[in-house]
Structure formats: structure tokens, C-alpha cells
Amino acid sequence: MNRVNIRKINELNVLREIFNKAPTSRASVTSELGLTKSTVYSIFSVLTEEGLIYDIGQGSSTRSGGRKPALTNFNANVGYTINTKINSHTISCMLNWLDGSVITYQEYPVTGETASQHLLALYQVIRSAVLTGEKLLGISVGIYGVVHDNKVVKATISDLIEFNLVEVLHSRFDVPVVLENEANMSALHIRDFPGNERVKNAVSVSLLDGIGAGIIIDGNLYTGVHSEAGEVGHTPFYGLDHPVPIEDLCSDLAVMARLSRLKGYEIDIADIRKGFDTEDTDIERVLDQFSTGIVMILQNLVLSFDPEKIVISSQILRAIPELLTAIAARIKPFAHKHTPIELSDNPDQAALLGGCALISRKILGLPTGELVFKKRNTPQ
Template identity: 30%
Template sequence: MQKTGDLALVKQINTAIVLEAVLKNAPLSRAQISERTGLNKATVSSLVQDLIHSDLVIDIGPGQSSGGRKPFLLLFNSRAGYAIGVDLGVNYIRGVLTDLEGAVIHEYELPLKTHDVDKVQQQLFTCIEKLQATIPESPYGLVGIGIGVPGLVDETGTILFAPNLAWKQVPLQTIVEDRFGVPVIIDNEANAGAQGEQRFGAGRGIANQIYVSVGIGIGTGIILNKELYKGASGFSGELGHLSIEVNGKPCRCGNQGCWELYASEKALLEQAEAIGFTELDTLIEAAKEGNERVLALFHSIGEYLGAGIANIVNVFNPDLVIIGNRMSRAETWLSPAVRDTVARRSLGQHHKRLSIRFAELNDQSAVRGAAYYAISRFFIKIKSGEPYNM
């Protein structure tokens, strides 16, 4: 009996190796998989057939011959299933449906004008249902849902504290799983954004990077040595609550003088009211038209943003800082002040190799990262040899 168990484990491991080779290097022939993995050709052929039967790999026919018979090439079947990613913001809910390689198939967004838990929950369900209704027929259907939220999340997917939503102890993972019957992964929105940019955006291939999510609040996702750093209790990245003014404004977190009170979209809009603006989009339009008061406002916010980033640079010495979320739309007017302030305030050796970029995915970093969480969970289950279910 022990030998049978060992053989099953070996097959499971080898199947995962073959699938990983196809995921990373397709199109590949069976012979090329054998060369890359070190598995013999007969084993590869058998495992590939299993993956084809599982609808995870497709044979796309003969490729170019290098002498002798033409090899039959294999691709990962990215449309075998679909994932939903959701960015639950303070003033919006944004969702995407992606295939199993993270490519966006459909998008849906709606404004969020209430923070009442029950009402937000219904709007969240609406977003997910709209996307779910667009899923094409596929072997695995909806494989999971990932959700990024602006707050502290524990390992059970409970939102412990989201100050800008005024939420405490909301068991969001359980609520959504009960409704949709698929695995749900909940994480802080900035962590999801960091994952989105690392996998699909400006952070690809960069070992040490900090994603700064600038929306109504500010959060950060920290990637060190290509891994998301979550801290001892899983709550790292709340750098929007760095104190930058000793006797500053009171914050909903209970502190005062927090960075996000001076450098966020909310800070921008609070100051913009005095000159007759109430929305980010209208401010951007005014900046395009050369409105000097709006340009000065963006410059001021950019300086505060740069001051906080300089602190991050001095602490973490990253290769890259990525500025994302809704305020990335204002890159043209924020960037000069941010870059100048970081250059002046960060230590010379820390700044020497630093790159500052605005999110390549614009304001979709978190929603793409959330979908990636669901895809990643699917692959973990598939590679473990377990039936894919909750």
C-alpha cells in the first residue's frame, strides 16, 4: 500500500512539473517538455494526455520541424475556467472577469455612495453577478473570486478594521463564499495592487518593489525578493498611517497627522472644494486646460506624496516604487513634484538606483491582483492533485 501511495505522489509532483513547464514556456512539444524537466519522454507523454483529458492543455497541431517529423505543440488552455477579481474601494466597486492567464474578458464598475455594510454587500453581489453572467461555457466555470479591500484582513478573510469604510469585524470571505459557492480570497487592496503590478504591470521581473495605492486613503504593498511581505501578524503595509505631522489632523484610525490625510485623493478633494471642484475627473480636465490653481493643488499633493515615498525609500531601499489606484490618472501633474521631493528627501545611496513609476495597469492594479489570487488558488489545488472544490 505504501508503494502505491508513493507512486501516486510521484505522479502528482510530475504532473505539476509538466503543467508548470507548459504555463511558463508554451508552445512546447512533448520532447521539449522532456528536455526542460528532465522527465523521460514516455512519462511526459502520459502526463500530457492526462492534462489534455482534464481540459488544461490543448494540442494545437504540428509545429516547424528541425529535421524529421514535425512536433505537435501544446498550449495551456487559458479558457478552461475563469476568475473574478474585485476592488472594493471607498467610493467605487470595480470588478473584472479574467481567464486563467489573467487576461481581462469583461469589466464592471459602479459608484459606491454608502458604507452601510448590508448595502455595500448587495452592491458587491451585483458586481459579481454581472460578471458571472458573462462567463462562457467552460470545463471549470468560475474557479474563484478574489477581493481587495481597504483595511486589515485576517487569515479567515474577515475585515478586522477598515477606517475609511468605518467597518470592523466583517466576515466578508464567509459571506461571499456562502452566496456564490466558490473559493474566495480576501486581502488588503494595496497587497492586491502590488501583486497585480508584479504579475501583469510595471513590476514584472523586479525583486524589491513598493506599490503605493493612492485613493481616498493610502496603502502600500511591499514585495521583497519577489515575495509579498505581510509582517508577523499579516498586517504590514499600512504606511498611509505614518505620522508626518506631530500635531496634525485627526485620522479615522485613531492617530493624527497620518500621511494619507495630506497626500490622498481625499486630501486633494478637500482642498479642491475651496476652488469649486468636487471630483477627481473634473480636476484632471481643469489641469489639462491649464487651470493654475488646480495645477498648484496637484503640485502640493505631489510634494506630500513624495515626502512619504522618501520615507519608504529610506526604510526599504527598493528597486522600484509604483504609484497606483485612482490618483495614477493624474500622473502628468503629480509626477514632477513627487520625483523632485523624493530626490531631495531620500538618502543619496538609496535614491541612486531607485525607479519611480506610475502603475502600468492604471487604476486596475488591485482588481487584476485580486483575480490573480483566485487563479493562484485554483492552480495550487490542481497541482496538489485534489478535486477542485471549496
């Protein structure tokens, strides 16, 4: 390994230390990383020139006295990212500073169902989201489908594979663009926005527009050889006259579509909750199949990966938490140890925050390893 490579590795390690521990001092970073004082001071100078860090004043001296250390902070406001998700009828959009702090979040309707209509809406959303006077650093896009080498391989909006989405957005906005599966983005949110709990092995299950699982193993996103790991929605469901993909029956979108056909009018989440409370026969039958399908998926994920926890994104389960309690009870006998199963507080924002972590890591040159992003609305 030559000196240039060693220098770059040291710079990235120092940047990671400041990102995770800020405000911190040169002396603290020197001690934590075991580098020489001159190396750390030199790297601090480079990062300051690049606008990634800045001094904020003096800290407290040690018990033995001595000069107070100069404290340094990560400069989250050096630029921002635009993080989006293509849904069946809307585009979700969140703007974040480089440390993950949320600037804005909004949902935008899409007129039409084709990929070209969704992509036009996506472009218009991103263009309108650009902040005057601030530096756009990168864009992330989440989809319901399979992404391999930053290209759509499969998608619930089937003709999306005909477009080179990354190339189009890069040519329009001249910044790095990353594309990822929605469930994988939600899994990155679990890992990189941990709050008080660090998780190294977890599964994120999305039941929203389709069904997919994002898998974190030993702190890394696992996608498989062809990026199809976690595509559990294609599991066949044998509870009907003929097997069908489980996501055609048990995703939130599929359940609402089935009930709308049965009832002859548009069904929403509030209608499903009401039908559950009033013991509506059609709704009970469809929810029973929904629960059985989810038990199959979760049971296999628990037995296959033995995660620290599973986090589910589902409008239906959020509206009817009694279903999740019953589902967890049906899984428990098949697992040697109890695996906590939680509901995502805000499924849509979780995926966008995961996208934010993904593109921010690319910008910082830190694609792997621990980075602790911030759950807050204003960077400090």
C-alpha cells in the same frame, strides 16, 4: 517524501512550464524539467483529461530532421474568474480567463456608505457578472484595509470587519474566494503581468481611497507577521497643528474632500488640474502638503526596501505628472542609487489583474514561483 507527493510536485512543475511557455511540446518540457519521457507523457494525459491543456498541431522539426513535435497549449478557456474591488463609492469588476486574459471590465455605483450597502452591491455585481455556459472557477475581492488569513482586520469602510465576506460569497457561489489588500493586489500585478520586464523586487503604492504599499521581495509578496506591512498611510504627518495619519491628508480621496470643504462645492480631478494651472491658492497649498507627504512615504520605502522600481496608483499624479517629477527630484538626494518611480497606466485595472493572478494561482495549485499571466483581451 513519498511517491504521491513527488508525483504531485512533478504535475505542478509541468503545468507551470506549459502555462509559461505555451505552445510547447512534450519533448521540450522533458528537456527543461529533466524528467523522464514517460513521466511527462503521463502528466500531459492527466492535464488533458482535466481540461487544462490541449494539442494544437505539429511544430517544426529540428535541423537534424526527425518527426515534428506535437504542440500543446494551456487551455485558458477551461473557466473564468470574477475579480472585484470595493471602493468608497463604486464596485470595480473584471472577468478574466484563467491565463489572465480580460473578458469584461466595468465600474458599478454604490448607493450609500455603509458596509452592508457595499456588500449588497458587491453581491449583485458578481451575480450579474456570471457567464451563462461558462465555468466560474473563483472570485477575488480587493479592499482598502488590512486582510489577514482571508478576513478583514481593518478597512476604510470601518464596519466591513463585521462581515465574513469570504464565507458569504463562497456559500452563494460555491467557488474559492480570496480577499486581499488593494495595494498588495497591485503589487501582484507588477510581478505576474510583467510584459517585457521581469521584476523580483518592487513596491506598489496606492494613493487612491487611502494610502498603502504592496511589497514584492525576491519574487514574493511580503505582508509581515500580522499582514500590516505596507500600511504606510498610518504614518503621522506633523505639518499641521497636530499630527494626523498621512492618508487623511495625502490620499486622492482626502485631497478632493479637503478641497471640496474649502471651496464649498464638489471638487473633482479636472478641477484640481485646472486650479494647478491657474495657480489657485487653496489648491496650491493642499497640493504642497500632498507632495510633502508623498515624499516622506516614498523616501522611506526607497531607503527601507531598495526596490527595482516603485509604481504609484494616483488619479492626482496622473492628472498632474509635473508633481511626480518634482517629488522624484526631492527624493533623489537621499538615495544612493536611482530608483525609477512610475505611474500605473490604469490603477483600478492593475489591482483587479493582481486579484486575478491571486485567485488563478489558488485554482491551479501554484501559489508561489513564477507564473507569467497574459495582458490581452482574447486568449490564444
